Amino acid sequence: MLDILPQLLVNGIITGTLLAIPAIGFTAIFAVLRFPNFAVASHATIGAFAGYAANVWLGLPAELSLVAAFLVAGLVGVVSDEIALRPLRPYGALTTAIASIALTIVLENVVRLIFGNGLRGYDLPLVRDWRVWDIRIGPQQIENFALALILMAVVFAALRFSRIGKAMRAVADNPALAELKGIDPVRIGRLTAFFGMGLVGAGGMLLGLGTSIDPLTGFRFILPIFAAAVVGGLGSIPGAALGAMVVGLGEEVALLVLSPAYKSAVGFMAIVLVLTFRPRGLLGERAY
């Protein structure tokens, strides 16, 4: 049985890297706006379908379609937040989180209305998997992995070096002090909703590239995304990347002892274990 472990580890690392993108979006929104936005489910779907429309309808390559996924999900993210969630934020994180579940149902059904319920696949060249020793890996998987790493590097560089990135971190750290220093928290909130949901949309497409997509694509990933953010420490961006790796590897390696039907239980287990032994998450102290 252990002979498939190397294959599972490779699969886990790739899944974890792809999962990190929407998990970073989710945790960034939590850090700045202070509520868990479960509308990430529908935004991952919207990104996947926006990428599909760019790729199949407009004939753009996957890399450019990923930009479309980011932009459309980001725009829907900022507009829907403005209309549905921002007015509720003064009533607390729980109220807003519940509203975000309602929002995700609405948006998911808008996707259903436009694209229907059927499964759809991206227009990608058919290529044979590579075989290295006994490990099979597809060129598309490698490309997705590389795209996810590039996106992550851009996010880290933006937060570390750009003026807006630093302002976002300041608001996440101490919103009252940030406002005293002249930072407009509403503007930063909008930018975070745009970039956060943009990342979720790009992540939705990256996760969908390896398989087919349907209106429930995002919903299926909500648990591992949430688990990754909680395991890493809610609000911590390196934590989300680390948590995604833990969940991705955990889901794959669990296949040694679990039937694939129970794969999603790994996310639950990871949340339970972390909340029991390290409630602030693996990197809960670090905000970026």
Add this chain to the structure above:
Amino acid sequence: MSLFEARDVVAGYSPTDMILKGVTVTAAVGEIVAIIGPNGAGKSTLLKSAAGQVHVAKGDISIDGRKITGLRPRDVAAAGVAYVPQEQNVFTTMTVRENLEIGGYVDAAGSRDRIDAALRRFPVLGEKARDAARTLSGGQRQLLAMAIAMMVAPRVLLLDEPSAGLSPVAARDMFATIREIADGGVAVVLVEQNALDALDLADRAYILAAGQNHTEGTGADLAADPDIRRTFLGGRQTGDQR
């Protein structure tokens, strides 16, 4: 003429709970004004009202004749008022240098030289420029909070308990820094629990009680007044606390 003026300010956290019931405080260029008084007198609320964090129901707050009452905190900051809260006054997850950069957010170009100057002026911050602010000691954090406030070259500096939690030596250094800042042409209004030291430092002081002005005068006069000493300063002589 006063640079900073708060006139007949009525302010509080809810319409039925006004902490300040008509307080007047002024400060001129280069002047250090201390606000002292018992707990609950409204000292911190006065600073928060000036900084735009607490709703002002009546009265006016102005800087150089320009009304800042009712402005949002970031607009008050843009008007030249820097407020240093007593707690949570640095960004703990960001480095010391990044804290200073955020301090100069509204004037990024102008603050670049000030950041280097601050890191040279406070060598302890210079040594830790790349460390997260959460690794600083209490005294270093207060110093950083003050340095952050100075990044926009404010005209008015509002300090809430700058010596809280500091050792006597660190507090003395802090007061010396405040005097230097005031001598640079800044009007400083500070709230202090450590009343005798505050009177020693301040050019003038106001005593607040129950949300109203009780007494005002020079630091030396108030410290020498036996009634004031008995009622507000614990009956000790100036300097007893050191």
